[in-house]
Amino acid sequence: MRPVFFLLVTVAFFAMGGPAEAQRPAGLPVTGVVVDATGGVLPNAQVELKNGNGMPIASTVTDSVGAFRLDLVPSGRYDVRVTFEGFKPTTVRVTVGNRAPGALRVTLPLAAIAQEVNVGRAAAEVSADTASNLDVSAVDAETIENLPILDQDVLGTMVRFLDASAIGSGGTTLIVNGMEVNNLNVSASAIQQIKINQDPYSAEFARPGRGRIEVITKPGSQEYHGTASFFFRDSALDARNAFATTRPPEQRRNVEGFLGGPVRHSDATSFALSLRRDADDRQAIVVAQDPRGPVRLNIATPQRNLLLSGSVTHQHSKKTTIAIGFSYRDEATDNQGVGGVALPSVATNWHNVEREVTYTQQTVLTPKLLHQSRLLLGVEHETTTSLSQATGLVVLDAFTGGGAQGDWLRTEHHFTLTDTVTWSPGRHVVKAGVNIPDWSRRRFDDNTNSGGTFYFSSLAEYTAGRPYVFIQQVGNGHVAFLEKVLGGYVQDEVRVSPNLSVAFGLRYDWQNYFHDANNFGPRASFAFAPTAKGTVVIRGGAGLFYDRTGPRSIQDVLRYDGVRLLRYVISNPGYPNPIQSGQSLAAQPPTIVRFAPDVNIPSSLQYSISVERQLLKRTGLSVTYTGSRGFDQFRSRDVNAPLPPFYAVRPNPALGPVREIESAGRALGQSLQLTLRGQVTRYFNGSVQYVLSRAMNDTGGLNWMPPNSYDLSREYARADADERNRFDLLGTINPGSLFNLGVSLSLHSGRPYSILTGHDDFNTGTANARPPGVSRNSLEGRGHADVDLRWSRDIRLTGTRKDEKAGGSTLTVGVDAFNVLNHVNQGRYIGTLTSPFFGRAVSAQAPRRLQASLRFKF
Helix, strand or coil, X not given: CHHHHHHXXXXXXXXXXXXXXXXXXXXXXXXXXXXXXXXXXXXXXXXXXXXXXXXXXXXXXXXXXXXXXXXXXXXXXXXXXXECCCECCEEEEEEECCCCCCCEEEEECXXXXXXXXXXXXXXCCCCCCCCCCCCCEEEEHXXXXXXXXXXXXXXHHHHHHCCHHXXXXXXXXXXXXXXXXXXXXXXXXXXXXXXXXXXXXCCCCCCCHHHEEEEEECCCCCCCEEXXXXXXXXXXXXXXXXXXXXXXXXXXXXXXXXXXXXXXCCCCEEEEEEEEEEEXXXXXXXXXXXXXXEEEEEEECCEEEEEEEEEEEEECCCCEEEEEEEEEEXXXXXXXXXXXXXXXXXXXXXXXXXXXXXXXXXXXXXXXXXXXXXXXXXXXXXXXXXXXXXXXXXXXXXXXXXXXXXXXXXXXXXXXXXXXXXXXXXXXXXXXXXXXXXXXXXXXXXXXXXXXXXXXXXXXXXXXXCCCEEEEEEECCEEEEEEEEEEEEEEEEEEEECCEEEEEEEEEEEECCXXXXXXXXXXXXXXXXXXXXXXXXXXXXXXXXXXXXXXXXXXXXXXCCCCCXXXXXXXXXXXCCCCCCCCCHHHCCECEEEECCCCCCCEEEEEEEXXXXXXXXXXXXXXXXXXXXXXXXXXXXXXXXXXXXXXXXXXXXCCCCXXXXXXXXXXXXXXXXXXXXXXXXXXXXXXXXXXXXXXXECCCXXXXXXXXXXXXXXXXXXXXXXXXXXXXXXXXXXXXXXXEEEEEEXXXXXXXECCECCCCCCCCCCCCCCCCCCCCCCEECCCEEEEEEEEEEEEEEECCCCCHHHCCEEEEEEEEEECCCCXXXXXXXXXXXXXXXXXXXXXXXXXXXXXXXEEEEC
């Protein structure tokens, strides 16, 4: 109740506003025309006139030739903000004096979705639009250049602002140029903007705002511009990892670039190219213990990555714009899977190649009707090859050795489609569309664990030759199937009055292999400015969101059907020969994986209320309370587990474990979030965010299984990703033209973990039992603290700062320092009582590292 009480007090305080503005006197007209980058007019664009406080005082739409007129505008300085679906919103400043200002010409750059720049030099303004929530986390292209970003992994920098309770079973949803994709197939220099939690209850997307990342890439333009960057790191300049006995020799070299401009000086056709090449000579640190004593090793795990992408955009007519893009990704890692308690013998080599082609078309059907269609076709080929095929040896949380037996092949041919129609009659913006986020033919060839693996509870049991289980796979691991995921939505955004807007939407989601066809998710949100000045906005919303399984669970059901790929689980086997004399492996009961008869797609209800206040002209503060409830959450259960009270005999002795995927879990989460954003001080511009949260559930996810399948009374506990306190700061300090300083600060509470006995107490073949009376996730690891800095200096080569956009070129020299304080951020904690590392971590995140960079931009 304390967060709710605090929120109510904050609402009462923020709601205090000044007197109403006086009635606006008669004035002069403000006129203009809205065009795209090629000069084509844009009919039915939304034009809004805002006063110095950011409050809308007049609005209109452009006519059939892109012209607009706002009458009776009194003297003063105003912002004219123009938005049009499929283009980047643009704001221009206009001053009305004793005579009418000249006609404005507003050019909107192409962008797949609307843009709100929230971290950088742009102002943070409160707005009574439902999609303009102040607690959005976003960075634009300029900010990306000035922030400390390790290895140019911009998404990795932004994931801290996600909410684990809003992420689905398939992981974070990635939206690039309005389309859901698997990977970000452009370099960092080709990114125009990244945002999280923009319009959290939009019916257009399957997940809430804090469960998805939206990316806008740079389009081509009518002038040539580009960026070429080089980044370099070497361990000679780094601190030593806390778990390494010697500092491992590591080095990373990264080259990337972006080039865009017109095709043969055409006014109607432009192109964009993006390149990234990584060479990362990294090392994994082994922290294990075998019967001879501690094992400390540094093992080379080199990575090589290549990414090439491009697009061509053509203004086919005044009403139609088309774009065709491509991408090629090639990734390889040697000695994958080594580190922590995993010894070098379990290493695998991994290689993945992905090719994609995209087609985008935008057509203005009528002045009030816009149609957008996006299509993606892709092919992916992934292989994993083991360095050793020897029998596997696992001593719980002490060491993992033997052979990897991880041979694996995956191919995928996927198709993605997004088709949207936007209708803007008067104060309404009605949007409807169809999503096909995944329509894939997937092929898996599973040759893993073909030689079998022995599992031991402790080093003492290993020395004595007493494994608690032996697991081996035999048979045909080839599976091919078609995965279909469909969605559709309709949404109406209504500007009821200048200080009140509401949005109502309905979304439908469907996935094959599931038989529930009632997955309708209603969404609603509002934004209300209670004062005449518009410096305070109260907004809220709620929505129902449906989950997906992803391909792995479908693959498990198809391959572990008791006929195709046989997985044998033999408890208390012999060693080194698991099968007793006179018996055969084929005589053992196989493992089955199946969906529960009543399984359905899980859903979650998210709701929130927030108060936003404009503190200064360029600074805003928001306080948000968010709650979530998860229904019918995924989990797995062995429905053929040995029966209590002795747990000795399975109900069906002809079968081994029967893993049944069910939707019977529950989840509950709530958080209080404070966000300060904009020009916080004279020199600092960025975002500061604190989150107090609590997340509870009784499942660890789709593949999670409880220790005792007949008693789940102690499974409801803290969620695996629960972090009670999170503080994040991201921004830039610019004291002048001498240099820029980028700052990233992250302080997070520790995550929970469970105490395990280290024994197979329930004879299920899995040693995940806890001591009697002990709940799941009853322990907590240490928190996380990280400070990153970037110093950079711009050296003007040609032109001046004022005409940079007209052709000036700049060389930027930069130095990044990651984990400046060299704080030891420990990794996974060991909760197995029989492990020599119980209560300790066996890995840590990277120590202090330095990175040098050069960037040429024109």
